[in-house]
Amino acid sequence: MDSQALLSKQVDAQLHVVMFPWLAFGHMIPFLELAKLIAQSGNHVSFVSTPRNIDRLPKLPPNLAPFITFVKLPLPHVPNLLENAEATADLPNDKVQFLKVAYDLLQQPMTRFLDAADPDWVIHDFAPYWLGPIATKLGISCAFFSIFNASCVGFFTPGDQLEYRSEPDHFTVPPKWVPFQSKVAFRYFEIKKIISEGLSGDASGVSFKYRLTESIEGCDLLAVRSCFELEPEWLRLLEQLNRKPVIPVGQLAPELDDRGDYGKDETWQQIKEWLDKLARGSVVYVAFGSEAKPNQTEITEIALGLEQSELPFFWVLKMSLDPSDTEMVKLPEGFEERTKGRGVVCTSWAPQLKILSHDSIGGFLSHSGWSSVVEALSLERPLILLTFFADQGLNASFLQEKKMGYLIPRNEGDGSFTREAVAQSLRLVMVEEGGKIYRDKAKEMSSLFRDRDKQKQYMDNFVSYLKAYRRIKNKGVAAS
Structure with a gap:
């Protein structure tokens, strides 16, 4: 089979996707919902997290279990992190910073896993700001998946313009890069409560805004838990601001008969x-x-x-x-x-x-x-x-x-x-x-x-893009 025929065949070949969420159930659950939708069309997903978190995730439906593999990376021990604490739910808010320290120490084991698994894509959260360069070096395409809607991400990007907002009051109005009428902003007490720990450095030495900015900068595409019917202007703005493809994946509403509360x-x-x-x-x-x-x-x-x-x-x-x-x-x-x-x-x-x-x-x-x-x-x-x-x-x-x-x-x-x-x-x-x-x-x-047909359209579009990007990338490799 010549190289062109091989590339044509690869267009429809099933994907291998690695998913790597932040260690919070509000992040892991949407990542798992996205993993299940990717797997529904026969693609293989490696879902990476820590042992205790994986053990606490909802059980997979029997028809999807063969397509999703859970990969357990032990969380390194760090000072001040409580024993057996592997998720934000295990910690008071002031201790979450030490979870970030431990999470960043997963860089080497995650690199070894990606090198061995050789997936088509790694889909990651905001926290592993270091993952984009690693994926690029290994020749793996990289997608940042935002569990936040487009208006939330748009409020904090682009990163190179964030510095003008240095006081809590600056976050109580829409940012200057929003060209349309919007009231999306924090109230003073909300931003005052989080600005010291959320937007500046913590024990990890890395701020939220740096993690978010680098995660977006280092990815090949930005996938957003959103839809055009809900916030078209914010989705268009995200693409303009970040100068890379922005693909909504739908709202990921869970199936009513697939709630993960088996045995209760x-x-x-x-x-x-x-x-x-x-x-x-x-x-x-x-x-x-x-x-x-x-x-x-x-x-x-x-x-x-x-x-x-x-x-x-x-x-x-x-x-x-x-x-x-x-x-x-x-x-x-x-x-x-x-x-x-x-x-x-x-x-x-x-x-x-x-x-x-x-x-x-x-x-x-x-x-x-x-x-x-x-x-x-x-x-x-x-x-x-x-x-x-x-x-x-x-x-x-x-x-x-x-x-x-x-x-x-x-x-x-x-x-x-x-x-x-x-x-x-x-x-x-x-x-x-x-x-x-x-x-x-x-x-x-x-x-x-709850429109399942609409959700399927968004997922079909997303998976088609992942495959098309792989084809273009492989053509480039073949040509060189």
């Missing part, structure tokens, strides 16, 4: 029995993700706000974040007795997607994590938003701008909020006429977020 049906049955007794659309579901933990003052105001709202509620409450977290929170005295029968406080694991899918759920009080947003909107659940850290503020401002979520009013300086604000926000979005716009928007967006 007894827990769900107990929850379902309680939800079955309540009226359609009457219950507010409350959860703030695996890493956000409201402080005691915030817990008190949320609880008393739920009580004042007089709405039924199901609240998944983390009493502590991890074994080292000694600051246990508590509910207001008499709260559970006063709300008995109307509300449930769950302090253990709960199957979020199953709960959201129940007909009695009428709204979701959320931290604005994008995975939770996707789950809620795919199931027509309107959002009431209470942010805590990281990208949540940008997500919330985007959602509010699009009338896809309602932000609980807060003090702009310190982020404090009242029980009255919680109660009024819940009633507005859940039952009052003034909140109908949010309920209607959730129904409108559900048709987009």
Whole structure:
């Protein structure tokens, strides 16, 4: 077979893709969803993470298990990193910096694995800023996959213009490179809380903005968890700013029957029995993700706000974040007795997607994590938003701008909020006429977020691009 015929055959050959997410479940789960969609068309995926994280990931559907291989790279021990801590969920926020130190020490074992595996592509997160040059040296194509939507990435790029924003106030307005009208920005208390640890250096010696900038600079293409129907102007801007292909891969909404909560049906049955007794659309579901933990003052105001709202509620409450977290929170005295029968406080694991899918759920009080947003909107659940850290503020401002979520009013300086604000926000979005716009928007967006045909089109386009790029690259090699 001559070289041209061989190259033609390679166009349709299945890909081998390596995926390397940051060590946070809010990152690993979307990476796994993308891996499953890539594998559905017969491509092979090597999913790389640490042993304990891989053991905690959802089980694969039987039809995809042959196409996805989990690769365990032991996490190096570093000073100040808690024993057995392999994900951000295992740590208080101030210790995550030491997880980054350990993660950066995966550079050598990751290099050895890539050299031996010789994949067509490595798809990576923002954190391994060092991976692009390694992949280039090994002749492997490199894609940066942003689990953040395009508006969030666009807010922080291009890297060479970031320096003009040196004060918190600079992040409370859209950046100067955004040519269209937008309200996407942090509130003062949000950026003030994260700027010292998120945008400047930490124990790893590398800032968030440097990791993001270098990860984008070192890749061959930028894949974004987004779609043209939701934010076309931001996707176009990303391509203009970064001068490389930007490909949306869809919202990656999980399948309703593929939720990774196998073996825990007894827990769900107990929850379902309680939800079955309540009226359609009457219950507010409350959860703030695996890493956000409201402080005691915030817990008190949320609880008393739920009580004042007089709405039924199901609240998944983390009493502590991890074994080292000694600051246990508590509910207001008499709260559970006063709300008995109307509300449930769950302090253990709960199957979020199953709960959201129940007909009695009428709204979701959320931290604005994008995975939770996707789950809620795919199931027509309107959002009431209470942010805590990281990208949540940008997500919330985007959602509010699009009338896809309602932000609980807060003090702009310190982020404090009242029980009255919680109660009024819940009633507005859940039952009052003034909140109908949010309920209607959730129904409108559900048709987009759960559209499997549309999701397949985005994935077919993405995989086709990966294969076409391989062909062009191989032609170049053959010609030389």
